Amino acid sequence: MPKEFVHRASVAEVLLTDWARVEESRFTVAAQWPRGHSFFSAVDGCHDPLIAAETIRQTGILLAHAEFGVPLGHHLLVEDLDVQVRPRHVRVGLVPASLEIDVRCSQVRRRRGGALTGCRIAVEIYREGHLAATGGGSFTCIAPAVYQRLRAARLTENAQSRTPTLSTAQPPQSVGRTSPADVVLSPTGLPGRWQLRVDTRHPVLFDHPVDHVPGMVLLEAARQATAATLGRACLPLSITSQFLRYTELDTPCTIEAHRTAPPNPEDGDTVEVTAEQDGAAVFRSTVTMAPPTE
Numbered sequence: 001m002p003k004e005f006v007h008r009a010s011v012a013e014v015l016l017t018d019w020a021r022v023e024e025s026r027f028t029v030a031a032q033w034p035r036g037h038s039f040f041s042a043v044d045g046c047h048d049p050l051i052a053a054e055t056i057r058q059t060g061i062l063l064a065h066a067e068f069g070v071p072l073g074h075h076l077l078v079e080d081l082d083v084q085v086r087p088r089h090v091r092v093g094l095v096p097a098s099l100e101i102d103v104r105c106s107q108v109r110r111r112r113g114g115a116l117t118g119c120r121i122a123v124e125i126y127r128e129g130h131l132a133a134t135g136g137g138s139f140t141c142i143a144p145a146v147y148q149r150l151r152a153a154r155l156t157e158n159a160q161s162r163t164p165t166l167s168t169a170q171p172p173q174s175v176g177r178t179s180p181a182d183v184v185l186s187p188t189g190l191p192g193r194w195q196l197r198v199d200t201r202h203p204v205l206f207d208h209p210v211d212h213v214p215g216m217v218l219l220e221a222a223r224q225a226t227a228a229t230l231g232r233a234c235l236p237l238s239i240t241s242q243f244l245r246y247t248e249l250d251t252p253c254t255i256e257a258h259r260t261a262p263p264n265p266e267d268g269d270t271v272e273v274t275a276e277q278d279g280a281a282v283f284r285s286t287v288t289m290a291p292p293t294e
Helices: 050-065 144-150 215-230
Strands: 014-022 026-031 075-085 097-110 115-126 131-143 183-187 194-198 236-243 253-259 269-276 278-289
Touching: 014 183, 026 050, 026 115, 026 183, 050 115, 050 144, 050 236, 075 194, 097 131, 097 236, 131 144, 144 194, 144 215, 144 236, 183 215, 194 215, 215 269
Parallel strands: none
Antiparallel strands: 014 026, 026 097, 075 131, 075 236, 097 115, 115 131, 183 194, 194 253, 236 278, 253 269, 269 278
């Protein structure tokens, strides 16, 4: 699998291994999740649901380039993304998890000349014949010249090499992490509120230089804010997210979280997370955590 097809610089971060067209708008994609990963570490003995989210993201990008003819170098912007996992079938085993992904494309948008401008995908991720996860998302394709115009104010000389000031990390254990290097929240002193912590040196979240905060950073912020809100780190069963606008690297971004329903021992706890920058909402997410383990 060419790493360029999934917009990764490191081959180690490519999760997809093969693909084939089944019908006009249906595809099968093969993927593999490693038993261990430097960032997507196991949660309660299960593969991290965020690696499923990254798999969905890579799937959309792959099909845009390999099947819908979007040239390499074009930008693919994720508008929304959701993932739901079935804990029984995402447990870490004695070998890497080999996956078969059934992908259905809808709402395919094209320019008059036929070039793809956007699409929605719905995926079912199977492991050894069992449905392990579901999800999907929508994305928009943007040509380099158009992207330059949209981001002209930020794409100034040396903009991509600009390094944000690295703020203090929230204590790792309070957000379900073991290393401060993987923490994407900074304390503000206010309950339920943090500042997004942007470390452009992170080898996974910032696999290559970018001019805005990647969506996976915001998804991780939602997961960490949920763990901090609930006072425990458990397996996320469901994550739904909307990316409302570009989140800038060097401007403060506030993350807020609050529980939306009374604790339910059977279904877990749900937390709403929002991100705001320069007075405008840039991201929102709903995270449902599994009940605490005994």
